[in-house]
Amino acid sequence: MKERVRKQILDFKPYTPGLTLEDIREKYGVEQVIKLASNENPLGVSPVVQKVLGRRAAEVFRYPQNHSPRLAAALAQRLGVTPDMVVVGNGSDEIIDMLYRVVAEPGRDNVVCYEHSFSMYRMCAKLCGVEYREVPRGHGLGLPLADLARVADEHTALVIVTSPDNPTGLAATAKELGELARALPEGALLVVDGAYAEFARPEEVYEAAPRLAELENLVLLRTFSKAYGLAGLRLGYGVMPAWLASYLRRARIPFTVNLAAEAAGLAALEDETFLNETLRVVWQGRDYLASALAEMGCEVTPSQANFLMFRPPSDAEALFENLLRRGIIVRHLKSFGLPEHLRVNVGTGRENAAFAAACKELL
Numbered sequence: 391m392k393e394r395v396r397k398q399i400l401d402f403k404p405y406t407p408g409l410t411l412e413d414i415r416e417k418y419g420v421e422q423v424i425k426l427a428s429n430e431n432p433l434g435v436s437p438v439v440q441k442v443l444g445r446r447a448a449e450v451f452r453y454p455q456n457h458s459p460r461l462a463a464a465l466a467q468r469l470g471v472t473p474d475m476v477v478v479g480n481g482s483d484e485i486i487d488m489l490y491r492v493v494a495e496p497g498r499d500n501v502v503c504y505e506h507s508f509s510m511y512r513m514c515a516k517l518c519g520v521e522y523r524e525v526p527r528g529h530g531l532g533l534p535l536a537d538l539a540r541v542a543d544e545h546t547a548l549v550i551v552t553s554p555d556n557p558t559g560l561a562a563t564a565k566e567l568g569e570l571a572r573a574l575p576e577g578a579l580l581v582v583d584g585a586y587a588e589f590a591r592p593e594e595v596y597e598a599a600p601r602l603a604e605l606e607n608l609v610l611l612r613t614f615s616k617a618y619g620l621a622g623l624r625l626g627y628g629v630m631p632a633w634l635a636s637y638l639r640r641a642r643i644p645f646t647v648n649l650a651a652e653a654a655g656l657a658a659l660e661d662e663t664f665l666n667e668t669l670r671v672v673w674q675g676r677d678y679l680a681s682a683l684a685e686m687g688c689e690v691t692p693s694q695a696n697f698l699m700f701r702p703p704s705d706a707e708a709l710f711e712n713l714l715r716r717g718i719i720v721r722h723l724k725s726f727g728l729p730e731h732l733r734v735n736v737g738t739g740r741e742n743a744a745f746a747a748a749c750k751e752l753l
């Protein structure tokens with residue numbers, strides 16, 4: 391019966407998530423585990439959000455409102471767009487998946503991205519049966535924006551840029567993104583995955599939302615998983631031209647965003663104290679880690695995100711394994727095609743110091 395399975399699925403490589411605390415406790419028998427591998431919020435969950443979740447627990451026997459209209463309206467107001475331009479999803483992963491399924495024609499269309507990127511883009515291409523075109527980054531691992539436009543053609547459905555980029559932390563300016571959107575062939579959408587957008591400064595240089603009004607082919611993706619500390623609830627959104635948003639809503643599975651997630655998202659948007667404290671802790675920790683790693687002889691890529699990519703002076707995989715033995719989880723970037731690099735997200739002051747001390751000993 392295996393022949394029943396579609397050929398795209400038979401050799402499908404599943405997503406490799408970062409290791410969990412439980413994985414490490416079990417494997418290495420360590421009690422204290424520090425997880426700096428999945429770019430989660432160093433402060434955990436906002437206390438305001440926790441209270442709201444408690445209050446709303448008694449309501450979860452009800453279905454949520456389909457398409458989370460209250461959250462879409464709140465997001466629209468913040469971004470200066472109309473609510474019909476916002477699609478809320480079960481993580482931004484769901485919006486990525488929906489975009490492919492709505493605009494990319496299997497067997498005909500292609501999606502253009504650059505190498506060493508977030509693996510979901512390739513996975514969705516494979517699942518949908520569309521060609522995935524990968525542009526080389528060159529030596530500095532920068533964002534090859536002009537090359538993306540060169541590789542796109544009349545069958546390009548999506549061109550994807552992650553900014554700030556995962557795993558490098560490099561960011562494209564709003565001006566550069568606007569130029570790229572204008573340079574694409576007619577019919578190609580520019581998707582800017584801003585999972586880490588809140589961490590980039592100066593905001594007026596990097597925030598692409600004001601360009602939505604003038605560009606018909608721009609799609610922005612955002613998430614509550616990072617700066618808002620809600621990774622476990624799965625909540626993200628896309629902002630796009632209203633005609634496209636309406637097709638995504640039409641074709642989607644109902645109720646993928648649950649009642650608790652919508653309530654938490656609304657509360658998280660209101661809790662500016664938590665967001666500002668998150669940004670302060672991340673920026674401070676990022677500076678601390680960048681200089682500590684550079685002092686140890688690591689090549690550190692300047693980051694606009696809540697993590698740093700670095701290349702240690704000795705074997706990256708050995709450093710990764712030895713950190714694990716001490717209960718510290720970072721990300722070895724082998725799965726991104728960068729086996730000589732590691733990625734560490736900013737943790738609390740104590741976690742950053744423990745990571746830096748362990749690296750110093752090991753290097």
Ligand SMILES: Cc1ncc(COP(=O)(O)O)c(C=O)c1O
Pocket residue numbers: 428429480481482483484508552556583585612613614615621624625626
């Ligand atoms: C670049 C990028 N896009 C999207 C996501 C997925 O975010 P979400 O948790 O909203 O699905 C991640 C998660 O790590 C990411 O790094």
